[in-house]
Amino acid sequence: MVTKELIKDVTVNILRRAEATLPSDVKDVLVRAYECETSEIAKVQLKAMLENVKLADEMQRPLCQDTGIPLFYVTLGSGNANPHVIESGIREGVKKATKTIPLRPNVVNAITREGGAGKEANIGDRMPYINYKIADINGLEILAFPKGGGSENVSAFTMLSPKPEKEAVKEINNFVLDAVLRAAGKPCPPTIIGVGIGGSADMAMSLAKAALLRLVGVRHKDARISRIEEELLEAVNNTGIGPMGLGGKTTALDVHIETADTHITSLPVAINFQCWAARKASAKIYLSGEVEYL
Ligand code: SF4
Structure with a gap:
């Protein structure tokens, strides 16, 4: 069964993976860029990025100090979980991930600039921002896409x-x-x-x-x-x-x-x-409650 607690745990897990492990398509093209560059300064920069990627993955630490704002793409299949359960699960997951990964408290009020470290970190008015789409799948997919400023x-x-x-x-x-x-x-x-x-x-x-x-x-x-x-x-x-x-x-x-x-x-x-720190990670949650990390 898809519960709020399950969505929360999955949200923490995909945020952790997104923050720490650069997807292989991006890593591979960074490696190719390093091999093809002839400029010394460009090589130095790309080498530093690749070392950063390796260390972040080994230590499971964020790739960048700007851990982004919490954006999600949710794909809903047929017979799905209650949307309220999905939204509140993701919200709770972002709150927990902010403390445990940890994530920089980036979300602030757009006008007053209040929020950030002083409030419930990375939670706010319309934040996290969740995009929905419908597809012919069993269960739902959640993709975490923390986006740097x-x-x-x-x-x-x-x-x-x-x-x-x-x-x-x-x-x-x-x-x-x-x-x-x-x-x-x-x-x-x-x-x-x-x-x-x-x-x-x-x-x-x-x-x-x-x-x-x-x-x-x-x-x-x-x-x-x-x-x-x-x-x-x-x-x-x-x-x-x-x-x-x-x-x-x-x-x-x-x-x-x-x-x-x-x-x-x-x-x-x-x-x-x-930016080069192109972070994203996703998971599929079946209606039975089984989770597949993609
Ligand atoms: S744009 Fe990307 S790499 Fe640059 S500081 Fe922000 S998150 Fe980090």
Whole structure:
């Protein structure tokens, strides 16, 4: 049976794994970047990241002092647990994880800046933030996606005017490249760049964030979009910003685009950056209460 206590325990476990163990797709591409870099300073930065990744995993300690804000993606199957049980279980899990992992108390009131260390750590108004989707699965899946402030703070959004495909792609590419140049070293590169195109303004930003969840190296299934991803990745890496903004060939590990159909008068484009500490971990909880860590 899926109880609040079970959701709480799973939340603590996936947060711990996300914070301490970098997913292998990201680790592998960091290793490849280290092998390919020719700049001495870029090699030093990438080596330090890889040593950091190894130590965090061995010691089960957070990869970075900024342990992020608590974002979750929950996939609900049929005959599911009560949503209230899921929400309160995740909330309790974040509270416990903050004390036991521990996590930095990052969540504060947006206006007064109260919260943080003084209050129930990492719990607040609409925090943790939980995205839901429905799928044909047995039970539910929870994905923890703690997101660092440095990369989040350089997010970008624009409403372009609709135009023929070739011109639209050129404007989108320019917007992404401008955002990368303005962000420079702030998002702790090498980054994964999520681009959301279409839908409404809020949908575009959600798509940009969801794009970060795709495995590094996996291209969009539409060949036209996949080509734009490849062109953008090459252009971003030609900027020379490099690891931590100190110069080099590796400014981004990948560019992922997600799209949605949009209004006839609109062309929303959103960008969400993910720093090199691309933390995420998930688990599947069957209705029987059995848990599979993915
Ligand atoms: S952007 Fe990422 S690597 Fe940089 S400080 Fe924040 S969590 Fe750490």
